[in-house]
Every structure is written in structure tokens, then in C-alpha cells.
Amino acid sequence: MKVSIFDVAKKSGLSVVTVSRVLNGVQSVRENNRKKVLDTIKELDYRPNAAARSLARGKTGIIGLIMTTLQDSFFDAVVKELNDVLALHGYFLAVSVSTSISSDGDHYLIQEDRVDGLILLSPVEEDSYILELKRRNIPYVLIDNQKPENDAFSVTIDNFKGGYEATNHLLDLGHTSIAHLCGSEMFRSTRERRNGFLQALQEKALTPFEMVHGDFEIEFGYETCRKWIHDGNLPTAVFAGDDNIALGVINALMEAQIPVPEQVSIVGYDDQYIASQLRPYLTTVRQPADQIGLAAADMLLKRIDGSMKRASSIKIDPKLIVRESTVESKRF
Structure with a gap:
């Protein structure tokens, strides 16, 4: 049987009027009553009649x-x-x-x-x-x-804070040779994460191993790391602009049998689903x-x-x- 607004009211112990006011976003409803109604709606899987309400x-x-x-x-x-x-x-x-x-x-x-x-x-x-x-x-x-x-x-x-904390994590682990692989410059998040990275290094009087600009793609991380390997010059740590870039770096290192994180530590950004599914599980910055x-x-x-x-x-x-x-x- 389809759940009605009356069922929600009965289960929550509140009036139909209060339930209706919550559903319509009325701000004067007490917060504890609003929470009761929303919790009951989820519990009963109540689906408001959107067509009728819209009319x-x-x-x-x-x-x-x-x-x-x-x-x-x-x-x-x-x-x-x-x-x-x-x-x-x-x-x-x-x-x-x-x-x-x-x-x-x-x-x-x-x-x-x-x-x-x-x-x-x-x-x-x-x-x-x-x-x-x-x-x-x-x-x-x-x-x-x-x-x-x-x-x-x-x-x-606060992407500046995210970039700053990611870099400080690597600095706290003793890394001083840190690279940053940036995403596309058109995105504000790219610029803010990079600024946080640079601020953290500046406070320790350090300069980046390298900053490389590209796209939020696995291929970008992979090709950049392949170049480092070819040149025989690797950083001890990489702060990647997102988890896809980080995954590309890891792929290149593992392909060359360079252990992660024993030889190169890596931090990503976003905490996408894949970050907690592939080994090594990725240290990253979560956007909630x-x-x-x-x-x-x-x-x-x-x-x-x-x-x-x-x-x-x-x-x-x-x-x-x-x-x-x-x-x-x-x-x-």
C-alpha cells in the first residue's frame, strides 16, 4: 500500500500540517520536528505527490x-x-x-x-x-x-586549504623533493590547490621538484611520470591535482617496478571511488x-x-x- 502524508504524521507523532510545512520548506518549523519528519520520510520511503503539489x-x-x-x-x-x-x-x-x-x-x-x-x-x-x-x-x-x-x-x-594540507602531510613525512601535477588551468580549483601547495613549500623555504600543467586525466599523470623515469630523475613525493592524475603516476611507477610508496609517495585529490579500491589505497583529499x-x-x-x-x-x-x-x- 502506498504511504501517505497521514502515515508520516502518525509515525512521527506530529500533525499533518507540520509534515506539510516541512515538505514545503517552511523555515519556521522547529529543527527537531523537521528532523523527525525527514527521518520518518526516509524510514517509510514516502514519495510526495510532486504533480499535485506543483499544481x-x-x-x-x-x-x-x-x-x-x-x-x-x-x-x-x-x-x-x-x-x-x-x-x-x-x-x-x-x-x-x-x-x-x-x-x-x-x-x-x-x-x-x-x-x-x-x-x-x-x-x-x-x-x-x-x-x-x-x-x-x-x-x-x-x-x-x-x-x-x-x-x-x-x-x-576550500581548495587552497586542501592543497596546503596535502603538501604539509608530505612535508611532515620528511619529503623535500615534491612535484605537483596540476589540472586544467580553466578551473579555479586547479589554481587554488596549486597556491596551497606553494604556500606550504614556501613556509619551509623549499621549491617544487617540478610543477607540470595538464588535464584531470590518468594519461597526463602516466606520461609525466614516464618522462621522469626516462630521465632518471624522480621526486620522492607527488601531489596530484586529482585522483585520476595520481592513478596515472602510480601506473607508470608500477610498470617500471618502482615501489609505491617506498620510493615515491603520492597524494591525490577528491577521494573518488577508485581511491579506496586499488592497491596501494590512495592517500587523498576528500571533498564531502x-x-x-x-x-x-x-x-x-x-x-x-x-x-x-x-x-x-x-x-x-x-x-x-x-x-x-x-x-x-x-x-x-
Whole structure:
């Protein structure tokens, strides 16, 4: 039998009115009651009737999400959290994979009668999107945007802190010959992670073994490391711009029978699914996808219901996850 709003009210011990207010994002509901309702909804697997609620509110009941790729397990985790949170509020998530917007500002999700709001996940041409969204008066939130001047409604990660802590971890292990393989320069995260890396070295009066610019791809890490091996000149440690780059470095080293981490320690970034599946398990910097998705959904829902009047931005701290790919330096 299908679970109803009355079942949720009975199970939670609260009124139907309170349950309804939680589902509609009313901010005046007490936090402990809100948590009771959301926990009960999950327990009973209650699915609000989005169509009926949308008609009542004069809304579409759809939130749009534009992202640049599906080949990223970190993005997958963010999207899953967004979908779960928005579903609890009776919204469907419509996903589009797109790297740009047309010259006339047209995109099938950016229409007033198609979505109630829109989320841009790591956008590349964010200025064009924002201009069009403002013109059409569509509430939006950015996740991992590229320009600080667009932080008005955004959820970002403190990538400087992530790069700094990753490098300090290697320094604490006694490494002084540390390379950094950067991702694409178009991404703000690339620049911030590199700045954190350089700051940590500067505090120890050290310079990088080498900084190499490329893409967030396995091939980039592999080819760069192959060159080091060919030249007979390896760093004792590598801070890779993401887990894919780190995996490429590990592949090249293992192919040449150079042990990881005994001869070269490696730190990645993102804590993608593969980081904890392949040996050696990868030391990396985790971006908390659940916190990011929840914060972005909450911000957008507040923009939609009008309770967020002023611009707001949220910066979330990453977390260093120490596994098997880093050890103390043996080179003195």
C-alpha cells in the first residue's frame, strides 16, 4: 500500500500540517520536528505527490542541473545527494550534460516554465549562464564555480586549504623533493590547490621538484611520470591535482617496478571511488559530496520560496584521508 502524508504524521507523532510545512520548506518549523519528519520520510520511503503539489504551488516541481561530465564519481555523489534531498521536498531533478550555452542564451533547461530553479555544477562558461538565469528570473546556485566574483549564491570547497594540507602531510613525512601535477588551468580549483601547495613549500623555504600543467586525466599523470623515469630523475613525493592524475603516476611507477610508496609517495585529490579500491589505497583529499549537495539544495530551496533575500555563499572544508600511498621519506 502506498504511504501517505497521514502515515508520516502518525509515525512521527506530529500533525499533518507540520509534515506539510516541512515538505514545503517552511523555515519556521522547529529543527527537531523537521528532523523527525525527514527521518520518518526516509524510514517509510514516502514519495510526495510532486504533480499535485506543483499544481497547488503554481510551480513545475522540477529542478534543473547542468554539469560538464558524467565521468566523475565525485560529481556522481553530489548529484545523488541533490536528488535525495530535493525528492524529499517533492522535486524531480532534471540533469543535462553540457559544456556551454548557445550564443543567444538558449538552453532547454533555462526556461521559466520548465524549471523552478537551476544548479550549475562546476560550470565552465558561468557568466553566460548567470546572465541568462538573471534575465529570466530563475533562482540558481553554483557548485564549484570558477570565478570568485560569481560567489553570490554558491557552494565551494576550500581548495587552497586542501592543497596546503596535502603538501604539509608530505612535508611532515620528511619529503623535500615534491612535484605537483596540476589540472586544467580553466578551473579555479586547479589554481587554488596549486597556491596551497606553494604556500606550504614556501613556509619551509623549499621549491617544487617540478610543477607540470595538464588535464584531470590518468594519461597526463602516466606520461609525466614516464618522462621522469626516462630521465632518471624522480621526486620522492607527488601531489596530484586529482585522483585520476595520481592513478596515472602510480601506473607508470608500477610498470617500471618502482615501489609505491617506498620510493615515491603520492597524494591525490577528491577521494573518488577508485581511491579506496586499488592497491596501494590512495592517500587523498576528500571533498564531502554529501555536505556539498545538502548545502546547495537547501540554498536553492530557500531562494525558490523567497526566504533567502540576500546573497549568500558557503565554503566547505575538505579532509585529508591518509591511506597506504604515503610513507616517511628515505632519501636524505
